[in-house]
Amino acid sequence: MTAPGRRRPAHVLANAPFRRLWMAMSVCSLGDWLNILALTALAGNLTKGDYRVQSLAIGGVFIAKMLPAILLGPLAGAFADRFDRRLTMFYADLARFAVVLSIPLVGSYQWIIVATILVECVNLFWVPAKDATVPNLVPKEQLESANQLNLLVTYGSAPVAALLFAVLSVAGDVASSLLPMLTGTHATGLALVVNAAAYLVSAFLIFTLRDIPRRDGAISTPSVLKQIVEGWRFVGGNRLIRGLIIGMLGAFAAGGAVVGVAKIYVGALGGGDAAYGVVFGAVFVGMALGMFFGLRLLRELSRRRLFGLSITVAGAVLVAIALIHNLVIVVMLTVLLGACAGIAWIIGYTMIGLEVEDSMRGRTFSFLQSTARVTLLLVVAVANPLAALFGEHLFKVGRLAYQFDGSNLVLIVGGVLATVVGILALRHMDDRKGVPLADDLFAALRGESYQREAEEQVPGLFVAFEGGEGSGKTTQSRLLAIWLRDQGYDVVQTREPGSTKIGMRLRAILLDAAERGLSARSEALLYAADRAEHVEKVIRPALYRGSVVVTDRYVDSSLAYQGAGRALEAADVSKINAWATGGLVPHLTVLIDTPPSVGLTRLGGAADRIESEPLEFHERVRKEFRALAAAAPERYLVVDGTLTQQEITREIQDRVRDILPDPVPQESEDATGTMPAIRD
Template sequence: MTTSGRSATRRKAPHVLAHAPFRRLWTAMGVCSLGDWLNIIAITAFAAYLTRSSGYQAQSFAIGGVFVVKMLPAIVLGPLAGAFADRFDRRLTMFCADLLRFVFVLSIPLVGSYQWVIVATLLVECVNLFWVPAKDATVPNLVPKDRLEEANQLNLLVTYGIAPVAAALFAVLSVVVETLGKAVPGMLWEPAHLALVVNAFAYLVSAFLIFTLKSIPKDHTTTVATPSVLRQIIDGWRFVGAERVVRGLVIGMLGAFAAGGAVIGVAKVYVVELGGGDPAYGTVFAAVFVGMALGIFFGPRLLRELSRRRLFGLAIVTAGVVLAATALIHNLPIVVMLVVVLGACAGIAWIIGYTLIGLEVEDHLRGRTFAFLQSLARVTLLLVVAVAPAIAGLFGKHELSAGPDIVYHFDGTNLVLVLGALLAIAVGVLALRHMDDRREVPIGSDLIAALRGERYVPESADQSQGVFIAFEGGEGSGKTTQSRLTAIWLRDQGFDVVQTREPGSTKVGMRLRAILLDAAHQGLSARSETLLYAADRAEHVEKVIRPALERGAMVICDRYVDSSLAYQGAGRELDQQDVARVNTWATGGLVPDLTVLIDTPPSVGLARLASPADRIEREPLEFHERVRREFRALAAAAPDRYLVVDGQQTQEQISLIIQDRLRELLPDPVPQETEAITGTMPAIRD
């Protein structure tokens, strides 16, 4: 007998890399990405080498100049390059771009002057601007539409995942050149020379792969103008400024970018000051991305019980503390280890930030929101990598003496890293204040409980013997039906079940419900509405829910605190922290053991309702869209407490999914099968 809502096994579609044209383009992207990352490391190392005899300040300014010319074209010429990719043969564009990059990069070690480094770097970055949009516009033409998301994930993997490989390759090339230098007297090449040659030939290999790719269409034309970076920033900020949580996420991510830019801007000089050469520089560069990979894959898994919003802010604060330690500890091996931890914190913040933004932003706005974030990140990085080396150079070198044998060196790179650390800590604290969804819980206690794999429950919340299950969802989502069916199913298992709802499950609540839902009370203010719901909830918890839990009953509640966070917080656009604080006080901190979110698009749910609608149902569609976004964000922030079910499935399918999850909460022995899908028939018993 079937006991789950899982669909029958279907034939697995072929992997996106099974499409030969896309596989060839993806390979070219991987080779180019290797060249791009190797170029960043090699160019900065070469600039430091060429100015090695000019002093500490000159080296700092030289590296800063390289970063400026690498970032500037993307801001100035980006829209032009995007328009070019939509008007000309993309295959020819990418092929010519690769050949030009090969020539320009190969010329850098051959000419061997800092002035040409700047000119060639500028030319390479200008050419890059034409290659990237041509590539991005080509991908949808090479894969089926239903595999485009998978293709984009692979593109991101090869774009960013190749960075540690490039850093490791640079370290190996550095060791090879240093070994040859000792074995072959008179050899004048530096590690950066060989790295730039390998970098150039990577572009040549990519050119060959693109040339042999015959499947790129040539009949595309468009007259749609690509907005400027400045316009993207202005349009994006209008949306971000109106969404509190998204605003906190963007501030946090940009702060992390700024702190990371400070590290990038002074890394080469700092490693030299610690007594390391090019192999050490490559190792530090790789350590950042190894740490990011570890943070992305393992960070959220290690702290499953910690709120995602809270983990986001804590990760940035921790990154700041680690960066401060990196600045003050003058030991290269320890610095490498700290950089891994720093990268891990950045990876945690990055993956959580992108995930929460994806949940908070509707699909038709998501693209421009991410474009806004990326554009603003470019500007932030440009400013920081330009200013950081300048600050380091102007500050110079200093020695702090605490005695004849105790001398502490503190130079400009230390200062920049300390400033970056302070910025990261401040931004992390600001992000926490902006979006912390568990203010009533001490951060230390919450973190310790999460490290133990537990969710911290405030002492004010009495430890009850029963199980508290709340059902949430928008209007017409089907949550009321599912809460009723769940109560029936649990009673059939022999449990003491209390089925209740909000508002209106007490005598006082019935009067409040009449006020809150009566369409005649359309003029009720948002704050009054919030307080009335909280008053109903306080009475409900004290008179119904807590007594039932204390006697060991199963409490099934149709709506609870999260409805106020969604409807009054997001829907009425009140301060989320104020709404949370009022409801925490009203309920004494009582939190459901499980919250079932029946996620249904508002357009679908509202169409299910019969008229006349109550006061909440009469709200415009935009109101209900905000409510749905907040429900989904709350679920993402506490995934282990939430079960999110697609409300467009059949009632039977939804019921089975809920029953499967409830079996994890119920005391043993629990029947593994029921006689009927809806749970209305007696269960099989031993």
């Protein structure tokens, strides 16, 4: 008997509500980049004649674009969490349409600055509302793909906008030559009209999107100010989110160094505006390549490790860009720099979307957007003065000469900063301590998992069920075992703790509500002892004879309950359990993700020692389970525990079909003379 084929999930764009939102975001992104190019060009045209005035005018546009984030970013995030997100985006698009359309009509530099600030204020409300809506429109397993598409159009539309601006500029020049009465700002005016039209199209698409969940009355917090404070406190208090945001801000700081001196540096290399445009486009081409091909190439590498590694490599590449005086090589390295940035951003956005509750997601994204813009503003403001202060220097050694200017210094400082932040993020978030990074990376490049490569090969299949109290994992593990037996497989259904004689004694101690004085370290060691006996006496023998082992809890429970719940060092808990199990890892871990506020109400009878812990304990446990799944998505199936029992069962069966071996006759277990495991 062969296992039936698993149905391939539909592409994320087959989801009609998400597709409409994605189309709206695509035209908005195109309009945003066209807006930057048109406004900076218009500011330069209006201040021709004085190089310093022109430079300050263009810089003023960038400062005006980033300044509103300092004050309005957190407020906008709270707004996205409190009010109807569809209407928020719709009215924001209409406001942007009206303001942008007014710029070529007024035609003064002062109004450019005012209009830029107004547009950016509106953007601060549009972006967190969009980011917080995406996880509500797509299934969890498609969130990474959705974020890939979102970030692709966010940054991939930049070269398209540059090309469109060039075409509109040529059209404007031709029109000016044919009609001398047209001013020199005709091309930028035409680009701004197209920009305004893009916002109007987005408004129409958003208005017709009726599937965005309403937020009216969904948040019980009575004060907007209190919501903002909660969002900031949440980011600072969550270790994983804090690590993600530190890493992403470090990447932004390095990017700010590039933005600040790129024009000067390209000019020093002998390139003009065309070369500057090529370097500008190379960054975003690299980001698109990194978002799609980088993650696919390294799909077996832990997402947490890949996040820190990509930022570290980006810093090293930036240092190389600063030291190499060859424009062609600089362009190629810039593509690599963009690829590293793309990988880091898609991972960061995906993990934040998975880890942050819907009620806090808007404020978290807004906090990231605001602090990123402030970081970029500060770096851009410091970069050019630092480069000017350092000046130009020509170093000679014999016949060899090397030009090292202030722009080189700024790029090196940015590269070193990114490298340090990447290393810190890697150390802060590493979820595979003890596994050599180089070996892990080379195995991922071969399309393999280092941990699996090192494991012994067994003929059986190992499936573990994880989840919080009352999640339904015990029921689902039993239903899967029954289904597999009906398919003709030899199944060993087991649990932790308590599937061996010694394990039963340990279970009595571990779950006894009277054992309140048990220390966290002792608890972790007792669970590891039960697991060592469980693997040695039940799991490994069953796998070697070709059985399918279905266990209710395994190593992840210790990482979640003792690591996060009891606040023990995750590396210590991981090492203890790796030694206890001999490195045996399930082929598939099914996480039934149920909010503790729901799961705890399902429990019947007297609560045991773990069940009676406070809600905050169970919330930490749930977040750690989700973090473990997000770090190795290829080995996990995350199922929404609030679905009906039938829906959960169907999702699990669909995934398990894909990894099932050929069935082993049921008599094989009896023929070995081995006692079956204790069943639930």
